[in-house]
Amino acid sequence: MTRISTATAIPKRRIAVAALVAALLSAAAFTATSPTTASASPGDAHCDRGDFCMWYNYNFVGGIFQYAGSASDLRRNFFEGNPTQQVSRNTASVQNAGKSATRAYVLAYDRPFWKSSTQNPKNGKLCIRQGTVTNLPSNWVDNIMSYRWVTPGECVTSATMVL
DSSP states (O other), X not given: OOXXXXXXXXXXXXXXXXXXXXXXXXXXXXXXXXXXXXOOSSTXXXXXXXXXXXXXXXXXXXXXXXXXXXXXXXXXXXXBTEEEEESTTOOOEEEEOOOSSTTSEEEEESBTTTBOSSSSTTTTEEEEOTTOEEEOOTXXXXXXXXXXXXXXXHHHHHOSEXX
16 A cells, blocks of 8 residues: 655645636636626616717617717727627617717718718708617618717707707
């Protein structure tokens, strides 16, 4: 019968415990730095304060685009969580989380570079008020190609529809 000496068993036990602790710490660090896929309110991603956010699908799911600035051409942007899907003409729900008087309302356009598709300057523009969290009306689903932050007065007088 072979005996294991106490001097040999203790270092092996310490090595095993140290390896376990290292593995747990690595897992904790990975979890802390990895993006989450858990649901946030609304939908599957959180819209940060100060951002204008758009989701690929109704009810705030399917990938999010969020940006604190104005976007003149959404054909160059893709959804987080759906990185192959272009934002331009692929949006079904929105949230305006603007936080200041100068970035309170969003004026969305149905063409790039803040242009509308018709001769009537009000058509092809959608005003989205600060605090709005909604699915888009059917005539605006998959129609936003650019947007910019504007004052409440400019938004309301420039658009045919106000959300």
